[in-house]
Structures are given as structure tokens and as C-alpha cells.
Amino acid sequence: MAGPECDDVLAELDRLLGTDGASPAEAQNRALPSFDSLAFDDAGEEIREEEALAEDVARTEYLRESLERSRALAARAGTVLQSFEERLAALEAVMIPIHNRTQRLTTAHNNIDKTLETIQSVLSKFAIDPEVERRIREGPRGDFASYFGAIERIRDAIGFMKLNRRFRSAEKALGTLHGLVSKAMSECLEQFSRILRKQSQVGPGAPAAVSASTEQPRAGADDDLDQAQRLVSIMRDLGNTDYEREFIRQRREVLRNRLVAHNPLRWPGGNAGSSSAGRTGATSRRTSAAPAPAAAARSAGAAGAVEASGSTGGLISKAPGHSRGGTSGSGSHGGDSVSKLHADDFRGFLELTFQLLTHEGEFMESIFPEATAEALWPATIEEALEVVDEIGHAVAKTRSVDNIFTLFDVHAALKDMQPRIGPLIEGRHERFGSLFRDLTDAVARAAQKTFAGFLDELRQVWSKKQMPPDGTVHEVTSKTMNILRRIIARRDAAEELLQEFATGGDSAGRSALERIVANVLDILEQNLSSRSHSYRHASLAAMFLLNNYHHMVKTISGSDLATLVGDTAIQRLESSVNAQRELYFKAAWAKMVSVLEADADKKKEIKALFAGFNAALTEGVAAHKQYAVPDHELRQSLRAEISNIIVPAYAKILEQHDPSQFTKNADKYVKYSVDDVRSMLATLFEDRR
Secondary structure, three states: OOHHHHHHHHHHHHHHHOOOOOOHHHHHHHHOOOHHHOOOOOOOHHHHHHHHHHHHHHHHHHHHHHHHHHHHHHHHHHHHHHHHHHHHHHHHHHHHHHHHHHHHHHHHHHHHHHHHHHHHHHHHHHOOOHHHHHHHHHOOOOOHHHHHHHHHHHHHHHHHHHHOOOOOOHHHHHHHHHHHHHHHHHHHHHHHHHHHHHHOOOOOOOHHHHHHOOOOOOOOHHHHHHHHHHHHHHHHHOOOOHHHHHHHHHHHHHHHHHHHHOOOOOOOOOOOHHHHHHHHHHHOOOOOOOOOOHHHOOOHHHHHHHHHHOOOOOOOOOOOOOOOOOOOHHHHHHHHHHHOOOHHHHHHHHHHHHHHHHHHHHHHHHHOOHHHHHHHHHHHHHHHHHHHHHHHHHHHOOOOHHHHHHHHHHHHHHHHHHHHHHHHHOOOOOOOOOHHHHHHHHHHHHHHHHHHHHHHHHHOOOOHHHOOOOOOOOHHHHHHHHHHHHHHHOHHHHHHHOHHHOOOOOOOOOOHHHHHHHHHHHHHHHHHHHHHHHOOOHHHHHHHHHHHHHHHHHHHHOOOHHHHHOHHHHHHHHHHHHHHHHHHHHHHHHHHHHHHHOOOOOHHHHHHHHHHHHHHHHHHHHHHOOOOOOOHHHHHHHHHHHHHHHHHHHHHHHHHOOHHHHOOOHHHHOOOOHHHHHHHHOOOOOOOO
């Protein structure tokens, strides 16, 4: 049944039902009369029952008619729906074959396309594009993206051939592809090497700039790192690890050369570094980049630098040809290299080491995966740490007391650097994991041994040849006081490193350094007193002790040593100075004073008095030409005191005895005027230097 016919049927059904588009509830209310309108009263109850019955009959008849009309409409609607079903079945019978044929054609078309693509792919794997082969052979120059793309195509072809070895030409194609891969790997390795060389082109700089010396970024550096990272990825995926050996070879040489160039034992032009430089020349010729074995730690040249730096410098200078360091000249030069080492230079060297290692770690992480970078780290920094180890132990080999302050400074620098540089090597390098702790301990032991040697030499009995013939300040005294004075400037280091030398108890509440200084002064004073007996003349012995004790008091009073020595010890030394001063006057001028004070009344006695004075004055002045008083104030005070004793006494005897009264030859007995005597005494202890 067509659409309009359905509409007519539905409209007729609405008309018969009386709904006319109203809702079912409204239609029912409209069709059926309400029983609520029926009302009954007591008078006409029968009439109302008859009327109600008639209404029920009419209503029933109406419902019957409506039911018949509904059945007719339902029959017509069923006919329409049956017609729809028959037409749809006919349409389905026509469309299903067409749909099936369309599906088969689509599947066939897709299969054909896939087959063509597979054939094309297989053909591309067997026959590499000549452009790809040309690009592989010319190397990754210029257009890196196209070169990496060509390598990817080769890799895809190899993977395909390995999975499809059933093809008759697969093995032959694999051989060709592997040849191209070998060429590509060679070119990639060469490009990787060029990038490393470009990244390593940084000059050594000057020693003053060591603390700020870092590799500056260069134009295109990020692109280089990206290329290096891509090259590493490609070579690793193709099973080639030569890049690891190349990286180790180049980078460890760069690190080693940078540190050798800034060897603090060489600046400014020291000789100890020449041995390390020779070592650099030898090791730079290595071609293998395998991790350096522990057995190849030091070369003969480096050992020479260590031995040279270990020469000792004693309290007493040796005569020419009797060098304590040995017979070769290299020993003294090496010792000089340590003595010239400046604390700032060594700190700068350690700072450079830290910066280089930090930069190297970041550089490796920018190229390699984390696991690879960690695996290559020990071999890369091996030789750089060898340089640090050699220089540190070269410093620790010194036993010169002059270098003990250098050892203090180096120990402090190593100790300060340990928290920063320790994490870079501890637990990450089997051989040098504890390098800085070991060097710190070695330098501490060297300082302790050096100070112990200083005390031993201070206790030794000096030979007669080592005693100053003019009674001046002994070299040992001067050097010892200078050492004590310089120790104050490094009080904390001395307290830490020299604790074991703080003998003598602590009953007075003195610090370790106070006890050390007191011990040194006691040893020095005792040895000076003992050695003064080697002089034949008591006046010279007293002059020797006077000069040395006075130098000790002046050095202590003029420095921070006074706070360590204490007032009691200073007063005791001052008493020793005064005692030796009195002994000197007694030994040197008592004879002349006794002559001037002798009673002389007779001519013979007066002549003997003047003759005795002339002889004593000549002898005293001649003897004092061999005496030395290096301190200007002490020299002037001694001259003044001598003149104040001798000149007035001489003037008095001249006044008492007129030459004309006891001799006809006055010039024979009265050889000097008062001014002459005063002038002669003013030349005593003349500084002949």
C-alpha cells in the first residue's frame, strides 16, 4: 500500500473513533458519557433507572459499531504492511548478488596493489638506488640528513634480506649491502673523529687563567653534538663499537695534555715539568684507546720529575759540590720547582681538573646513552688522573724544610677540593677512586716527615766548620726563627698536621702549636749553648750567644710568635741576652778596664799603664775586626756602652798624668788622643759586607 493510502486509512480510523487527532484519553471522554451526570432523587428513581438503561443500550451499540470499524481498519493496515514486506524481500534478492560481486572486486584490487607494493619493495632491496650507493661512498659531508637517510635504507635492506633468505639472490645482495655498510661505518667513524677533534681545539691558556679556564662554546657546537649522537646510534645499531675506542683515545689525550700544560711545578718556567712534558710526547703517540692498565702508570720521565722534586734542603747550607739531593743537577732543579710552587697555582690546577672532569662528563652524556658514558668514563679520565697523581706525589716527595709551608698549602687545597671532585671519581674508577684522599694523606705525611727531619737536624751537633767564625747569627737560628714565624701564618694547618710533635704535656693549658714552638725554641737554645763552647775565646762565644739570643727575642717580639711563646719565655730569653752581654764585656774589655783603673804613681808604673792600655786597645780593636753584630740597634748600643766605659777612663788618666812629667818621648806612650780612642771604638763590629 502506498503512503497516501496509509494516510487515508488512518484518517478514517480517527473519524470513526471520533478522536480527530485528540489524545486517547480525550477521545474516550468525548465518546463516553459520564456517569457522574446521573442523579437520582427519591421521587423519580424508576424513571431514572429506565433512562439509564436506555443510555447503556445506546452506549453499547455505539461501542459495537466502533469495534467493527476498528477491525476493518486493522485488516486494511495489515494488507498494507504485507505489501511492504513483499517488496523489501524482492529488493534484497536483487541487491545481495550485486554486493557480493562488489566485495570480491574490491578484495582483488587491494591484493593486486599489495602485491605490486611488495614486488616493488623486494626489487628495491635487491637493486639499491645508484644515488644511495653514491651517497654512501662519498661520506657524510655537507648534507648529513640525506646521508643518514641512505644508511637507513641500507639497514632496512639488510634486515629484509636476513628475514627472506629463501630468495635465490639474497646472499649475493647481502654481500653487496655489507660492503656498503662497512664503507658507511668507516665514513661515520671518520666524521665522528672529526667532530671530536673540532670539539677539542682549545688552547692551553696561561697559568694565571687556570682557575677560569673552561672550554668555550663554539658556533655549531649543538649541531656537532647532534650529529655525533646520531653517528653513535647508527654505528651501535650496526654492531660497530670502534667509536668508543676513538672517543677514549682522543679525549683522554686532550685531558692529559691540558693538565700537563698547566702543571703547577712548571710555572713560571720551572724544570720539573719537563719530564712530564716528555711523558706527554711519548703517550700522545699511542694509537690504541683501550683503558690504560695500572702497570703503565708512570714513565721514566715522570719518575725523574718525582725524584727531582724530592730533594731536601737542610737547615745548614752545603758547600759547593756537596749537594744533599745527589750529584746530578736535576735534583736541585726539582727541589726548586716545589719551593717555587705557589698555593694559588696549585689551587688553580685542581680547579682546572675539576672543570675538565665536569665538562667531560657532560660532554659524554650529550653523545652517549647513560650506560655507555658510565662504562667509558674510567678509561677516558685515566691518564688525566695519572697526571694529578704524579704531580701530587712529586710535591709529597719533598723533604726540604723550606717547602713545609708549600705542603701545608697543598694539603689545604686538596682537602678543600675533595668534596667537589670526589663524587666524580669515587666508586667510578677502580684505580683512582680514592685519589684525592690518598694525595691528601700523602701530603700530610710528607709535612710530618719534613718537620720531623727539621727537628732531627736541629738536634744534631754542628761541626766546627759550620760555626760562624765571627760569632754572628747562626744560619740555623735564622732559618728556625723564620720557619716558626711563617708557621703562625698557617696556624690551623700546623695545628692539624703537627699534632704528634706537641710534646711536653699540657698542664699549663697550652695549645699543641704553643708546645711545638716551645719545644723548638728549647732545642735551639740548648744546641746554641752547647756549640758556643767550640770557640777558643770566651768573648767570641759570648758574642755568638748574644747575637743568636737577641735575634730570637727580636723575631719573637716582632711577630705573632709572642702570643704563642708567652711573656715568661720571652723574659727568660731577655735574661739570657743580658747575661751574655755581661759575659761579653767581662771577657772582651775587663783587661783594658783593669789597666785603666790601676794605681800608678811612679814614672815606671805610669809608663806601664799607658803601654798596657795601648796594647789592650790595639789587641781589642784588632780582635773585634773579626766579630760581627748584624743587628744595627744591638751594634750601636754595644759601641756606645763600650765607649762610655773606656773613653772617660782614658780621659781621666790623661788628665792625671801629663806626659812631660814621666817621659821625654810622649809619642811612645801616649799614642792616642781621647778622640782617637772614641773613633777607634766607633769602628767596632764594622759591617764588612
